[in-house]
Every structure is written in structure tokens, then in C-alpha cells.
Amino acid sequence: MKLSIRAKRWLLITHILFAAIMFGNMVTFLILSITITASNDPQLIESCYQVMLLLSGSSIRASTIGTTVTGILLCVLTKWGLFKFYWIIVKEVLTILLIGINIWGMYSWTLRALDIFTVTGLQINHGELLIGISIQLISLIIIFTISVFKPWGILAKKQKNKLS
Numbered sequence: 001m002k003l004s005i006r007a008k009r010w011l012l013i014t015h016i017l018f019a020a021i022m023f024g025n026m027v028t029f030l031i032l033s034i035t036i037t038a039s040n041d042p043q044l045i046e047s048c049y050q051v052m053l054l055l056s057g058s059s060i061r062a063s064t065i066g067t068t069v070t071g072i073l074l075c076v077l078t079k080w081g082l083f084k085f086y087w088i089i090v091k092e093v094l095t096i097l098l099i100g101i102n103i104w105g106m107y108s109w110t111l112r113a114l115d116i117f118t119v120t121g122l123q124i125n126h127g128e129l130l131i132g133i134s135i136q137l138i139s140l141i142i143i144f145t146i147s148v149f150k151p152w153g154i155l156a157k158k159q160k161n162k163l164s
Contacts, residue, residue, distance in 0.1 A: 003077045011074055018066035019140070022102070025060045026136045029106070033126055033133060042121060049114040056106040064102040068095060086152030094139045105132045 003011065032048040039045055071091075075082045083089060109129045116124050 001077060002079075008074070008078055011070055011077070015067060015070035015074055018063045018070060019144070021059060021063040022067055022098075023137075023140050023144075025055055025063060026133055026140065028055065029129075029133045030137065033130055037126060042117075046114070046117060049110060049117060052110040053107070053114055056102075056110050060102050060106055064099055068099060071095065083155060085150070085154055087146050087150050089155070090152070091143050091146055094143050098136060098139055101132050101136055 029052055032052050036045050036048045039048075072082070074080065075088060080088055082092070105128075109132060113124050113126070113129060116122065
């Protein structure tokens with residue numbers, strides 16, 4: 001089953017919106033993380049952690065799931081296919097990484113940092129959180145770039161040539 005042009009465009013718009021929300025969440029996390037690191041105000045620090053926890057349990061999860069589902073639908077219901085092009089396979093591998101970081105990592109790292117701060121009043125080293133945020137931002141930028149330039153060719157075509 002293939003999508004009509006109109007349906008494909010709506011699905012693509014939905015996919016792009018979910019990806020934009022995911023990217024916006026990560027930029028927000030980066031800003032909040034920098035604020036935490038630069039601040040000595042306990043109320044501000046706790047508020048930043050609370051916002052991060054709220055986002056990681058809601059819009060980060062929703063945007064990750066939405067982007068993944070719409071991406072799979074775009075692959076399956078259009079000419080692109082799931083494993084037909086190298087660039088799509090690279091995007092899928094990066095997406096699996098993002099799913100793990102978004103759904104598990106961001107929530108658990110933020111929850112742990114908030115718990116430690118709430119109990120002790122001390123800031124922890126944000127290493128895990130900053131690494132997770134950085135990996136996500138870099139991965140999303142790579143995915144966006146790959147989506148625009150589609151740099152690698154067709155996997156099936158190269159396999160056909162080898163068989164000939």
C-alpha cells in the first residue's frame with residue numbers, strides 16, 4: 001500500500017513537527033542544564049530539574065514515539081522502504097540510540113539529579129545528563145542533515161550489481 005501525495009505530505013508534516021518538538025526539548029534541556037550549572041539559587045536549580053523531569057516524562061517521550069512511528073510509516077508506505085537505502089539505515093540506527101536516551105536516559109538521569117538535590121541540597125555532576133543532551137542534539141542534527149542530502153545510495157542496487 002502506497003500513500004497518495006496529499007497523505008504523504010501530511011504524514012511528512014507530522015513527522016517534521018514531532019522531530020522539531022524533540023529538538024526543541026533538547027535545546028530547552030541544554031539551556032536548563034547550563035542554568036543549573038551557573039546558578040547558586042536552590043529554588044531556581046530545583047525548578048529547572050522539575051521542568052526537565054516534566055518534559056522528559058511527557059513531551060520528550062511523546063515526540064520520540066511520534067517521530068519514530070511517523071518515520072516508520074513514511075518508510076513503509078512510500079518508495080523509501082526500511083532497508084533500501086544506506087541513509088535510511090543510518091537514520092534508523094541513530095533513532096534507536098535516541099529512543100534509549102529519550103525514553104529511559106533523560107527521565108532517569110533527571111529524576112536522580114532531582115532526588116539528590118532535594119535530599120542533600122547539593123548539585124551533582126551533570127555529566128550523564130550533559131552527555132545525553134549532547135548526543136541527542138548531535139544525532140538529531142545528523143539525522144536532519146541526512147534527511148535533506150540523502151548522501152548514500154541504494155542498498156539493493158549495489159547488491160544486484162554484485163550478483164550480476
